[in-house]
Amino acid sequence: xxxxxxxxxxxxxxxxxxxxxxxxxxxxxxxxxxxxxxxxxxxxxxxxxxxxxxxxxxxxxxxxxxxxxxxxxxxxxxxxxxxxxxxxxxxxxxxxxxxxxxxxxxxxxxxxxxxxxxxxxxxxxxxxxxxxxxxxxxxxxxxxxxxxxxxxxxxxxxxxxxxxxxxxxxxxxxxxxxxxxxxxxxxxxxxxxxxxxxxxxxxxxxxxxxxxxxxxxxxxxxxxxxxxxxxxxxxxxxxxxxxxxxxxxxxxxxxxxxxxxxxxxxxxxxxxxxxxxxxxxxxxxxxxxxxxxxxxxxxxxxxxxxxxxxxxxxxxxxxxxxxxxxxxxxxxxxxxxxxxxxxxxxxxxxxxxxxxxxxxxxxxxxxxxxxxxxxxxxxxxxxxxxxxxxxxxxxxxxxxxxxxxxxxxxxxxxxxxxxxxxxxxxxxxxxxxxxxxxxxxxxxxxxxxxxxxxxxxxxxxxxxxxxxxxxxxxxxxxxxxxxxxxxxxxxxxxxxxxxxxxxxxxxxxxxxxxxxxxxxxxxxxxxxxxxx
Amino acid sequence: xxxxxxxxxxxxxxxxxxxxxxxxxxxxxxxxxxxxxxxxxxxxxxxxxxxxxxxxxxxxxxxxxxxxxxxxxxxxxxxxxxxxxxxxxxxxxxxxxxxxxxxxxxxxxxxxxxxxxxxxxxxxxxxxxxxxxxxxxxxxxxxxxxxxxxxxxxxxxxxxxxxxxxxxxxxxxxxxxxxxxxxxxxxxxxxxxxxxxxxxxxxxxxxxxxxxxxxxxxxxxxxxxxxxxxxxxxxxxxxxxxxxxxxxxxxxxxxxxxxxxxxxxxxxxxxxxxxxxxxxxxxxxxxxxx
Numbered sequence: 001x002x003x004x005x006x007x008x009x010x011x012x013x014x015x016x017x018x019x020x021x022x023x024x025x026x027x028x029x030x031x032x033x034x035x036x037x038x039x040x041x042x043x044x045x046x047x048x049x050x051x052x053x054x055x056x057x058x059x060x061x062x063x064x065x066x067x068x069x070x071x072x073x074x075x076x077x078x079x080x081x082x083x084x085x086x087x088x089x090x091x092x093x094x095x096x097x098x099x100x101x102x103x104x105x106x107x108x109x110x111x112x113x114x115x116x117x118x119x120x121x122x123x124x125x126x127x128x129x130x131x132x133x134x135x136x137x138x139x140x141x142x143x144x145x146x147x148x149x150x151x152x153x154x155x156x157x158x159x160x161x162x163x164x165x166x167x168x169x170x171x172x173x174x175x176x177x178x179x180x181x182x183x184x185x186x187x188x189x190x191x192x193x194x195x196x197x198x199x200x201x202x203x204x205x206x207x208x209x210x211x212x213x214x215x216x217x218x219x220x221x222x223x224x225x226x227x228x229x230x231x232x233x234x235x236x237x238x239x240x241x242x243x244x245x246x247x248x249x250x251x252x253x254x255x256x257x258x259x260x261x262x263x264x265x266x267x268x269x270x271x272x273x274x275x276x277x278x279x280x281x282x283x284x285x286x287x288x289x290x291x292x293x294x295x296x297x298x299x300x301x302x303x304x305x306x307x308x309x310x311x312x313x314x315x316x317x318x319x320x321x322x323x324x325x326x327x328x329x330x331x332x333x334x335x336x337x338x339x340x341x342x343x344x345x346x347x348x349x350x351x352x353x354x355x356x357x358x359x360x361x362x363x364x365x366x367x368x369x370x371x372x373x374x375x376x377x378x379x380x381x382x383x384x385x386x387x388x389x390x391x392x393x394x395x396x397x398x399x400x401x402x403x404x405x406x407x408x409x410x411x412x413x414x415x416x417x418x419x420x421x422x423x424x425x426x427x428x429x430x431x432x433x434x435x436x437x438x439x440x441x442x443x444x445x446x447x448x449x450x451x452x453x454x455x456x457x458x459x460x461x462x463x464x465x466x467x468x469x470x471x472x473x474x475x476x477x478x479x480x481x482x483x484x485x486x487x488x489x490x491x492x493x494x495x496x497x498x499x500x501x502x503x504x505x506x507x508x509x510x511x512x513x514x515x516x517x518x519x520x521x522x523x524x525x526x527x528x529x530x531x532x
Numbered sequence: 533x534x535x536x537x538x539x540x541x542x543x544x545x546x547x548x549x550x551x552x553x554x555x556x557x558x559x560x561x562x563x564x565x566x567x568x569x570x571x572x573x574x575x576x577x578x579x580x581x582x583x584x585x586x587x588x589x590x591x592x593x594x595x596x597x598x599x600x601x602x603x604x605x606x607x608x609x610x611x612x613x614x615x616x617x618x619x620x621x622x623x624x625x626x627x628x629x630x631x632x633x634x635x636x637x638x639x640x641x642x643x644x645x646x647x648x649x650x651x652x653x654x655x656x657x658x659x660x661x662x663x664x665x666x667x668x669x670x671x672x673x674x675x676x677x678x679x680x681x682x683x684x685x686x687x688x689x690x691x692x693x694x695x696x697x698x699x700x701x702x703x704x705x706x707x708x709x710x711x712x713x714x715x716x717x718x719x720x721x722x723x724x725x726x727x728x729x730x731x732x733x734x735x736x737x738x739x740x741x742x743x744x745x746x747x748x749x750x751x752x753x754x755x756x757x758x759x760x761x762x763x764x765x766x767x768x769x770x771x772x773x774x775x776x777x778x779x780x781x782x783x784x785x786x787x788x789x790x791x792x793x794x795x796x797x798x799x800x801x802x803x804x805x806x807x808x809x810x811x812x813x814x815x816x817x818x819x820x821x822x
Contacts, residue, residue: 015553016553020553021553023555023558024553024554024555024558025553026550026551026552026553026554027550104548105547105548105550106548106550108619108622108623109619109620109623110550110551111551111554111556111557111599112557112623114554114557114558115556115557115560115561118557118558118561119561119564121561122561122562122564122565122568125565126565126568126569138578139576159572159576162572162575162576163572166568166569166571166572169568170561170564170565170568173564176627176630179626180622180623180626180627180630181623183622183626184619184622184623184626185619187622188615188618188619188622189548189619214626214629214630214633215629215633216633217630217633218630218631218632218633218634218636218637219633219634219636219637219640221634221637222634222635222636222637222638222641223637225762226637226638226641226758226762229751229758229762231575232575233751234750234751234752235751235752235757235758235761235762236674236677236752236754236755236757236758237641237645237755237758237759239674240649240653240662240663240674240675241674241675241676241677242673242674242676242677242752242753242754242755242758243645243649243650243653243672243673243674243675243677243754243755243756244645244649244674244754244755244758245644245645245648245649245652247649248641248644248645248649251640251644252637252640252641521547521550524547
């Protein structure tokens with residue numbers, strides 16, 4: 001490259017300011033910040049929706065809303081939380097941290113990176129705008145089928161289903177572009193000497209995640225495209241009168257939907273060992289074992305999807321296969337749990353907020369794993385399927401596993417990103433309120449499910465009243481506690497005690513060798529990793 | 533892990549090209565939003581639908597021109613080194629991987645209907661089924677479908693197979709021309725490839741017309757019609773995209789772009805074209821032939 005074009009491409013002083021900076025940025029840190037901000041915003045949007053649901057469920061009978069609107073709220077809550085809150089948070093982490101951790105100047109495809117983010121707001125708008133269009137007499141509101149969009153309900157549904165289909169298409173393109181970028185960055189931008197097996201576990205977690213996204217999201221895109229043509233173009237993919245089958249939609253959906261669980265969790269599993277190692281002042285135990293566990297979970301995750309519809313009348317050999325393959329995932333997952341525990345074993349532990357969240361994560365996510373084994377059992381699932389037991393199970397996985405994992409990462413890395421320390425006092429308050437109110441919300445739902453309360457129903461029998469009331473009180477406490485989190489983050493962005501470059505006493509890794517906050521182009525000159 | 537900054541002789545001694553801030557991605561997203569919104573309105577019979585779609589499409593096409601134009605300009609002034617080139621290649625490989633999985637969904641639906649749902653419908657307990665006289669046979673429009681004539685393999689589809697396979701050969705011929713510095717061979721090979729692609733699409737359009745007007749084979753002809761039109765339709769759409777990309781590459785070759793060492797765009801489009809070729813071969817075997 002000649003020097004003239006070098007100078008042209010590479011001046012830091014002339015970047016646009018204000019809104020235009022955020023619209024046009026190609027910088028991995030700016031884009032990471034946008035992902036995380038969007039995620040936090042949508043976390044509250046999705047949370048507000050489910051508080052509406054919990055308010056309706058506070059007492060038996062219909063008090064606040066029509067059942068149709070109730071159904072819209074639960075489905076859009078799930079889609080928002082999964083696609084617009086959890087996934088963007090993990091992608092925000094990837095954008096911020098992967099270049100810092102592997103010694104890269106930026107992400108491999110920076111303009112594509114910007115596009116990946118800016119696809120999200122239009123998709124979120126498409127998902128939620130039918131709520132508002134209904135106020136003007138256009139359509140009958142948002143998608144009311146639950147996030148799973150099962151045919152034939154979704155074939156017969158209103159205009160909200162069309163909005164959801166295109167929202168999913170755009171979200172899918174965003175995730176695939178993000179994944180392509182992350183894979184190219186990891187494979188092509190690592191500092192000299194950083195072999196794949198020396199690469200930090202967070203990057204490994206994301207590498208497996210990105211591959212899973214590229215394998216599964218196009219199948220969901222194909223599935224919802226068939227749904228669209230069944231709705232409007234006379235095809236019969238999911239209609240027995242034409243030789244099709246509604247169960248086909250469930251196969252297509254869950255071929256994506258099950259790996260999606262690991263897509264949401266692998267980045268968090270990747271980040272956990274870093275946090276545990278830092279606050280126990282010990283090296284990570286079992287780096288290689290954890291890498292192979294990620295890969296094993298990724299591979300197994302692709303071939304177990306039908307355990308989400310074990311009661312749909314699959315043949316017995318299929319039931320047995322999906323039961324045993326599902327249960328086999330507990331083996332690599334147990335390896336991860338034992339590595340986390342072994343990392344802490346006899347360490348000099350201290351309990352800053354990220355460590356508290358990490359420990360809370362391990363305990364509560366463990367409950368998710370164990371109840372998942374119960375649900376995978378074909379005989380037991382016949383009882384628990386579509387009950388509140390399932391709702392409780394996956395909230396232990398996705399709130400206590402996913403969201404609390406994200407919060408672990410935010411508290412752990414926020415000082416690196418902003419150059420300021422957050423308030424430890426508020427952080428600890430946030431942790432305890434979250435853990436207590438989370439269990440208040442979801443523990444009763446296990447009992448409700450065992451007693452036979454079905455999910456996605458706005459009214460219920462009187463015998464379920466007490467546990468529902470407790471759960472609703474817990475949910476509001478949980479929602480309000482998150483305002484402390486938002487305030488703490490905002491406060492930390494605005495100012496606070498200066499963070500050192502290493503931030504925490506026991507940190508290891510390239511990301512801690514840069515200043516806090518890091519320079520505009522992260523590793524202008526790539527570091528060299530010495531052997532050993 | 534230990535890092536050293538001191539005058540390290542990293543293999544990528546240069547710096548990585550991070551493009552200037554750009555408005556293209558935001559506009560592309562905006563265009564896609566309008567296109568999706570317009571399509572939803574159109575399908576649900578709201579009058580502004582087609583206009584919103586047209587606006588969205590115009591924005592998308594405009595941005596694609598500008599964005600790809602900017603990338604080509606950056607490439608021509610030497611902004612990219614082997615390091616960036618490698619990122620592009622990896623990006624394209626994984627993108628094609630995602631396309632493979634998109635087609636896998638439709639092939640999966642075809643196998644599921646042929647081997648699972650249609651036989652299951654035919655073997656239900658006669659006391660409980662709605663469709664007593666339905667027997668499992670392929671192709672089928674299902675128990676309630678209207679009669680139709682299935683598409684045979686050895687007419688137009690066989691010709692189309694020959695056309696696409698030859699286009700793979702002419703594309704490789706063009707690549708050889710590029711590698712040994714013969715620009716005329718490069719240009720000739722590319723032009724032939726685009727032509728073969730366009731002829732393929734012409735035959736495909738004729739086949740669709742024939743299916744709808746004379747064979748009773750429509751999107752509504754049960755699972756056979758659905759899988760037939762969705763698989764061949766998405767394939768045809770990809771051939772169209774591939775032909776457009778090949779045409780752009782041909783134009784760039786005629787303008788003197790690319791040399792034996794640096795021709796990522798040529799190779800990316802060639803990979804894409806071969807991928808579309810392989811999808812067709814699978815289609816020919818499982819949709820038309822068997």
